[in-house]
Amino acid sequence: MISFSVNRQHVNLDVDPSTPLLWVLRENLGLTGTRYGCGMAQCGACTVHLNGEAIRSCVAPVSRAAGKEVTTIEGLSPDLSHALQRAWSAEDVPQCGYCQSGQLMSAAVLLREKPRPSDEDIDEAMTGNICRCGTYPRIRKAIHRAAAMMPAGGAK
Amino acid sequence: MSTFQMERRAFLKISVAASGGLLIGLYLPGASKLAAAQERSASAFMPNAFLRIGTDERVTVIVNHSEMGQGVYTALPMLLAEELDADWSRIGYESAPVDAKYNHPIFGMQITGGSSSVYSGFEQYRNAGAAARAMLIAAAAVQWNADPASLRTESGTVLDGTNRKLSYGQLAEAAAKMTPPAKVTLKDAKAFKLIGTPAKRLDTPEKINGKAVFGIDVKNAGMLTAVVARAPVFGAKVKSFDDSHARNMPGVRKIVPVPSGVAVVADSFWQAKMAREAVRIDWDEGEMQTFSTSQMMQQFREQAKSPGTSVRRDGDPDGALAKAAQKIEAVYEVPYLSHLMMEPLNCAVDLREDSCEIWTGTQFQTVDRAAAAKAAGLPNEKVQIHTTFLGGGFGRRATPQSDFVVEAVHVAKAAGVPVKVVWTREDDMQGGWYRPAFLHAIVGGVDASGNPVSWRSRLVGQSIMSGTMFEAMMMKGKEYDPASVEGVDDLPYEIPNLAVESHQAKVGVPVQWWRSVGHSHTGFATECFIDELAALGHKDPYQFRRSLLTKHPRHLAVLDLAAQKAGWGKPLPKGRGQGIAVHFAFESYNAQVAEVSVTDGKVRVHRIVSAVDCGHYVNPGIIAAQLEGGAIFAASAALYQELTFENGRLQQTNFHTFPVMRMNECPEIETHIVESNEKSGGIGEPGVPCTAPAIANAVFAATGKRIRKLPIRMTEAV
Helix, strand or coil, rough: CCCEECCEEEEEEECCCCCHHHHHHHHHHHCCCCCCCCCCCCCCCCCEEEECCCCCCCCCEEHHHCEEECCCCCHHHCCCCCHHHHHHCCCCCCCCCCCCHHHHHHHHHHHHHHCCHHHHHHHHHHHCCCCCCCCCHHHHHHHHHHHHHHHCCCCC | CHHHHHHCCCCEEEEEECCCEEEEEEEEECCCCCHHHHHHEEEEEEEEECEEEECCCEEEECCCCCCCCCCCHHHHHHHHHHHCCCCCCHHEEEECCCCCHHHCCCCCCCCCCCCCCCHHHHHHHHHHHHHHHHHHHHHHHHHHHHHHCCEEEEEEEEECCCCCEEEHHHHHHCCCCCCCCCCCCCCCHHHCCCCCCCCCCCCHHHCCCCCCCEECCCCCCCCEEEEEEECCCCCCEEEEEECCCHHHHHCEEEEEEECCEEEEEECHHHHHHHHCCCEEEEEEEEHHHHHHHHHHHHHHHHHHCCCCCCEEECCCHHHHHHHCEEEEEEEECCCEEECCCCCCCEEEEECCCEEEEEEECCHHHHHHHHHHHHHHHHHHHHHEEEECCCCCCCCCCCCCCCCHHHHHHHHHHHHHCCEEEEHHHCCCCCCCCCCCCCEEEEEECCCCCCCEEEEEEEEEECCCCCCCCHHHHHCCCCCCCHHHHCCCCCCCCCCCCEEEEEEEECCCCCCCCCCCCCHHHHHHHHHHHHHHHHHCCCCCHHHEEEHHHCCCHHHHHHHHHHHHHHHCCCCCCCCEEEEEEEECCCCCEEEEEEEEEEEEEEEEEEEEEEEEEECCCCCHHHHHHHHHHHHHHHHHHHCCCCCCCCCEECCCCCCCCCCCCHHHHHHHHEEEEECCCCCCCCCCCCCCCCHHHHHHHHHHHHHCCCCCCCCCCHHHCC
C-alpha cells in the first residue's frame, strides 16, 4: 500500500511501487489531465507538483510520492480561477491542448518562485515543456500577463 | 465533445475505500442510453444535421471536422452562429458521428485535411444556421400572428417592431414543427458581426483544466489496455514468439498475435509495456533489413542525372540554358520526417458480435470506419466512431490504410475484450507514414542583365498516393504524383523557359501527407533556388522576386507586406541576416522574412514576420495562431529534424534524437493578414512552406553560405 495526497485528498493504493506516478494518476485515479508524451522526461507533458516542486511524473516511481502531496492540473484551481488559467484564456494559448496541463503546472511553480519573471526566467523554467503546435509565444505572453494580474507578493 | 456534454456524459465515481482512501474512476460510457436520452430531452429543435437548440438556450453545433488544434470547434460554430444570430456565449460544439451527412463537401467523405475545413464549410455551416433562423422566425410569426418578414433576430432572440421578443430556447419546440425552408438567403458580408472577429476559442476552458478528452484518455468500464510489439523493420513478419515469461507477469490478461505483431493486453498501460519487453519475438525481417537512407539518397542523386517524367514544360529550357550568360546548379535534399504529434497514436475498440464502437482521435472517419468494418467482419453501418480531441494531427491521423484503427480492431478481436491500444512515443516514431525524403536537382540561368531565362527542376522521391485508394483519383492519367510536385509545377515566377520533371522512387518506407504535404519540400527548394538566381545576377532577393511576380498581385501583396513589416533592407545588428520567401498553397498566399545569426555553427532564428492572404477570413486570432504554430513547426524541421535508417532500423526514437523547437529557441513571431474579399483559403498548412527557405536564405545573408540540405548543418553549407 502506498499513501499520499492528490489534490488535497488522501489516497491509499495497492500498486507496484515502481509504476511511474503518471500512470497511477491516469489509470488508477482517473486523473487524465496529466498527459503522456515521451516517457523519458523529455517533453514535460506529464508535469505535476510533488510537495510543490514541478516533477516529470513519467519517470517518477509512485513510491517517490509516498507520504507527500501531489497536485495535478485538476487541482490547480476548482474553477479556472488561477491567474495562469485566466491569462491562458485571455491569450487564447491552447491549440491541440495536449501539452497545456504540463505547461501550466511548470508555469505555476515559476510564478510562485519568481512573481515577476523575466524572459530569461521563462526560458529557463519552460524549456523542458515541448509544444508541438508552437504556442510558445502565447505561453510567454500569458505568463507575463498572469504575473501582472497577481498582487505583489506572489501567486496564491 | 463539448464541455456541457462532457459534464453529463462523464461522471466521476468516487467511493471511500475500506482503508479510508479515495478511489476515483472516470467512466465515459460512450454508448450510454441514459446519456442519449438526456441529450434528446434537452435538444428540442434539431433543424438539420449541424445544430441542436435546447429549451435551455444552448445551441450545440455538430462539427464534421476533427479538432486537432487548428480551431475548427470555434471557426465552424462561428459560421453557423453568424447566420443564426445566436448568442455566442451559449454556443457549444460536439463532434459529428460518421454519416454521409457530414461528408466534406469537396472530398465526398468525412476527412479533416488539406487546410480545407473552413473554406469547405463556409456555406455549409452558414446555410445550416440560416435555415434554423428561418424556422425560429416562422415559429414566432405563428405565435404572434405576424408576418415573418416583419420580424428580426438578434443574439438568440426573435423580435418584432414592438417590444415583443421570444428567445430561441422558448421557440425551440415550436420551431421543430415548422417546415425547413427550401431556400435561405445568406447575409451580405458587410452585415457580419461575428465572422472576421477574433472570437476566443470555445475549447480553451477544457484544455486548461485537464478535462478535455483525447483518445488516450478514453476509458470505458471493463476496457483493458494493450501495447503491440511491432516489426523492427518495415514489412517484417513474426516467425514465432515466446511469451512464457510475459504471460505470468502482473496484470497481463492476454498475449495474442495480430497482423502487425504481438499484442500484450493488460489491466494497465505500464503492465502491458513491461510485459511486452519480456516477449521474445523471432522476426522474418524481409527485404528492408538492409535498407539505409544514406544509400537511398545516393540512388536519388544518380536518378536525378537522367530526365524524369515531364510535369511541365514551357519554351525551350535546355536551349535557353545553353545560351544563358550565367548558370547555376543546385541539389536540395530533405529527409523523412515524423509528424510527432504530442499525443502518441492510440485507439479504443469495443467489438461485439454485431457492433463495433471505436473511440479515437482521427482525421479520416469515413475511411477508418470502412477499414475497421472490414477488419471486424461487419457491415459499415455497424461500426461507429467517436471522434475525441486530437492531440495534434498534422496528417498522421488520416492514414489511407487506417493503420492504427485497423490494428486496434484486430487486437480487440484476437483478445476478445474491449481494449485501448496505446502507442509509446518510440512506437509512434517508428511506426512509419512519414513525410517522404525528397531531392530536387535544379539548374537555372540568367542573361547578361541578371534576368532569369531558364529553370529546370528535377524531383526524386516517393509518391504518397501510389498504392493507396487515392491513386486512381489523384493520379488520373498522370505518370507522376501531383502531391510530389505541387508548389513547383505552378511556379509563379515569370521565367520563359521552364521544365519540371519527376522521378517516382520505389522505397519500402510507408509515407504520407505531413503538414503542407508536397509544399513542405517544394517551397524550400524553389524559394532557395530563386534566391540563388537573384544572387547570381547580383540582385536584391526581394526586388528580384517582385520583378518576376508582376502578374501575381496576391503573391506580391504578401511579399510586400512581409518585407515592409520586417523592415527589409534596413540595417541589422552585427552578424544578422534577413531571408525572404513567398509561396502559394492550399488556396492561400504566405510570405515570410526570417532574421538569423550564426554563432559557432549554430543557427539562431531571432524573428519571423509572416504575412498571409487567405481570402475572406473568419477568425483572425486563430489565423495568427496557425501562422505562429506553422512557422515553429517548420523551423523545428529546418533546424533539427531528420529520420534516418540503417540496416532497416530507424535511428531516432524519441524527442532527444528527433528534437522539437523549445521555448528558449523560439523566435519572436509577427503575423499580418491581408484584408481580402476573395474566396476563403486554408490556414493550417500555408504558414509552413516559407519558413525553411526564409531561414536558409537568411543564413546566406548572414554568412555567405548556401543551405541546400535540411536539417541545416553549417558543416554541410556550400
